[in-house]
Amino acid sequence: MNMYSLNYKVTTSTCDSEGRLKLYSALQMMQDCSEMWIDSEPGVKQYFTEQNMAQLLASRQVEVIRVPKYKEELTVTTSVYGMKPMFGFRNTFIYDAEGRPCYKTWSMGAFVDKSNGKLKRVDDETIASMSLEPQLEMNYKDRRIILPKEGDHVLEPIKVLRADIDYNKHLNNANYIRMAMELLPEDFEVKGLRVEYRVAAKLGDILVPTIYQTEGGIVVSLSIGNEVSAIIEYTK
DSSP: OOOEEEEEEOOGGGBOTTSBBOHHHHHHHHHHHHHHGGGGOHHHHHHHHHTTEEEEEEEEEEEESOOOBTTOEEEEEEEEEEEOSSEEEEEEEEEOTTSOEEEEEEEEEEEEETTTOOBOOOOHHHHHHOOOOOOOOSOOOOSOOOOOSSOEEEOOOEEOOGGGBOTTSSBOHHHHHHHHHTTSOTTOOOOEEEEEEOSOOOTTOEEEEEEEEOSSEEEEEEEETTEEEEEEEEEO
């Protein structure tokens, strides 16, 4: 069994003005745990190193069950429940001190060649060596987000800064969510989130946000020129 876990405490820097864990901070915790998971699969780690490969997040869905508060003890767990030649599927959950889920997520990662950023297949032997976990219970939605055909409103451009970039030389996954959340009404209580990553933004890129009001919430599209970089759906 290769479920990987990290322990956290809700600290000052991860809280909002009301002493509640920021969704952005929760996503950083999930992302860190997902990245560290590969240490529990030495064979896969060695293969990715030898092949100069990385796994980049392609999509994530989040269910917010309860927002933890300042000083709460949390455990983040991640496990892979599906593996295909070019994509992996995992659950990452955040639990409180009593073992109750606060956030339920599933995500899809794409396997890429680090030298050119293009999709690259994992061989059958490496896939067969994987220890898969059961798929955890949550309300699974489609990874693809369809933009509404009308009701769009273009907002002020956002520049990608040095602090936004991670070691993949891309805009960090959680920062897309942070940027887009600034465009939501202050009283918008996020209960669900879906994000689809399409084209990685890099240092100096200008992201143009287009916002759509939907029946269940708000969709934000972030574009670089004529290409959509990411689409984020927030539901109440």
